Structure formats: structure tokens, C-alpha cells
Amino acid sequence: MKKEISFTLNNETIEVEADPKWTLLYLLREVLEMTGTKEGCGAGECGACTVIVDGKAVDSCLYPVMEIEGKSVETIEGVALSDGTLHPLQQAFIENNGVQCGYCTSGMIMSAKALLDKKPDPTEAEIRLAISGNICRCTGYVQIVESVQQAVNMKK
């Protein structure tokens, strides 16, 4: 039986009918048709589905949809400004070849953003730790770490 839930999605309060067995990822992709968030493994191993809930990066594929009632959810669709200006992280990923196939990118950016929101000037070790739950099979991570570092410098 579906239930009404209300939460904040990218700074907008929304109300949706949700089936209790859905995950947050299912709601985002299949119901709200926001396909920027990706499904990789579906078991919390790869981080492709990372979104930010109340300031913390979480795997949306394991997040029961009923738990987002009253919470604030941030997805890749909400990272750029509404006029289309890219977030420094997005700009830096483009400029540093932080994107190859692109499948991990949304998750990478959300993990990095959760870090930068809390710690605007992280060390390389802190960056690597923050994205250690995100698997990338293309880049070897070097360009991704450099992208995050550039975003840090752009914000200064």
C-alpha cells in the first residue's frame, strides 16, 4: 500500500506517494525520472547511487524510501545553480578529465560535495577517504582527486 511522504529534494519540498518497499534510488530514477543518480551494484558496494541526505553522503540503493520523510535530499540534479552555472566540482571534473565513461561521476561528485560542504579545504588524504566508497573503473582515480583539488582552489 502506497503512503504519502513529504521531504525536501534539492531545496524544494515535495510530496509523493511511495511504496514502502522502494529504495530512495528507485523513487528518484523510476518515479521522479531523475536519472542523474545511477545504479551500479545495488548493494552498497560501488557508490554510483550516492546522494546527500541531511548533509551526509549515503548509498541511495540501500536507503528505505520511508526514511526520507522530513529529511533533505540532494542529488546531482541540484548541484549546479538554477541558471545553469556549474558547481566548481562539475567544472573541475570537465577540465581535468575526471570523467571518462561517466557512470561513477554523479556519485563521485556527491561524495566530494559532502566532504567540501563540511571541510572546504581538505587534504589529499581526506579527499581519497571521502571517495573511497566510490568505484571508478576508468580513470585510476588520479584525475578525479585532481578535479576535487582544483574545485577546492576555485572556491578559494
Next chain:
Amino acid sequence: MKSYEYHKPQSVKEAIDLIGSLDHAKYIAGGTDVMVMIKQGKLAPANLISLRSISDISYVDTKDGLKIGSGMTHSEIVDNEFIQKRYSALVDAAGNIGSGQIRNVATLGGNICNAAPSADSACPLLVFDAEVVIAGPNGGRTVKIDDFLQGPNKVALEKDEIVTGIHMPDFGEKTGSAYIKHTRRKAMELPILGIAARITIKTGGSQACCKDVSCTPDNATNMLKRVEDEKFVCDDVRIAMSVVAPRPIRAKKAEAALRGKVISEAVLNEIGEIAALESQPRDSIRGKAWYRRDMVKVLTKRAILKSIERILRPDNAKYSYR
């Protein structure tokens, strides 16, 4: 996937009443294990009872020892300065479980109730003589962690009971602890082997054990030399190992052999040998039994040295749990 209802009780009592009145009901905390099992078809509950809205199981109390609510996430434990300093082994474990995304939702209670043979928090809780506080329809009870863990995914908990907290005694300032998770990579990994130690030392000749000790992390050789020079005596010790038996276990013979002794390299090597004899590892995809047994020797010594180092280093010196 079968459909289920999702319940969000606000109190422990409400949760217990719910599970008593619903068919095929299961508790869910952070959900990082339960959701995976549901997706894989290993679990098909008709009702999930979420423990996430219960504020009573989300606390840290440091007045007399350490009391942690079962609903505390691994991230919350890692960020707690008191736990970092005085119950370091727990931070070593909580900081290396899964990934940041997992640690942000997975709870301490969930980790021990799932009771994987490789559960990271189990070894630290064993060396801290933790007690598991349980609430049930007939009131509350307390079980020692050593009795709580029974086997692979098996704990001393009835279906309708809830672990509400984990309590540990105070060990004083001359106690250090460490957990070493032996892995091939640094994240999203289960241990090939896990070893935790807690040691309380008495200084031999001089009273001032912290004097002249630099706060920079030292290598094992220097640490050993310093320990031998100062003639530290082991007042009390606990050693726990995981993935070497169906459930995480204490190396009780090794503990007994170290208690009261002056710590030296020879003694530590002997302790490692004894601990290895107490382990019963199996061949698995992550490592062969002979390798695991060999690593018990090495890591037992290292975990004890790391624990001693943390006593010697001044309070304000930050250590890395990675």
C-alpha cells in the same frame, strides 16, 4: 521482490509491541545488511520495523566508562574525541567498515546483531569487556559480548528483543588499545583477519611513563627498544581475533601468558605464537588457513605495540585510525 509494510516506532517499547503484533516482522536499523538480504531474496519480511526514529538508542555517555546507544552510526563513533582517545580500538574498527556512505547509516548495534564472523566491531568490544544491553517484552537484561556472539550470524537475542546499548567499563589512563584490520585494499573490504588488543601497563623503574616520549608515531623496532628500556609491566591485557573461528574470539591463553610480565620482544613473539595456536582459521577466498595463522602471530604483536604506543603518546597527539 515481495512487498512489505514499513513501520517507524518512536520508542523501544512501541517497537517491541509492534513486533509482537505483526506477522513476519523484522527489525531494521541502518539497513546496510538487511536491505541487501531483502534484495538477494534471503529475507522476505512482511513488515519491517525501523529503529531509526528511536532517539533513546542514540546516545554516548562517558561518565563512568563508555555507554554507546545501539543506534549510533559508525561515523558518529569515529567523530567522538573521547572514544578516539580512550577506546581507540573501537574507532579503528568503526572507521574502516565499508565506505563512508555505509558508515553514515550503519549502526554499532546492527553490526554486532548481524554477527558476521568478520564483524569489525566485535573484536574491540571483546577486548573492552563490553556488555550488551537488551530490551524485550519481559523487561531488560544484560549479556556479556563474549556470550552474546554465538556463531556465524547467530547471537543470543530473541526475535522480539532489541539491543539498546553497549556498555564498557572505565580502564583508566594507562590503558591503550588498537584494532588491526588486515586487508588487501583500504576500503569496501572484509578483513582477511582482524586483531584487537587492550593493555594496561605498570611502569617498571620510574613513575613517569610519558616523559621524553615523542608524540610522533614510531616504528616497531624503536617502540620495542623503548618498551624494553623502560621495563613496562603488563598489568592487564585482552586480545581478540576475528575470521579465525566461526565467531570472533578471545585469545585467553595468550592473555594469561602476558599478564604480569615485563614486556619485551621475546615475550611478544611468544604471545603471538600462543594466540596463533588458539586460532582455528579456515581456507577461504580471502586467505589460506596457514597464512591467517602466521598473520595472527605478526598482528598480535603489532596490535599490542600499537596499544602501548597510544598510552605513551600525549593526549593531544592525534593518531590516525587508518
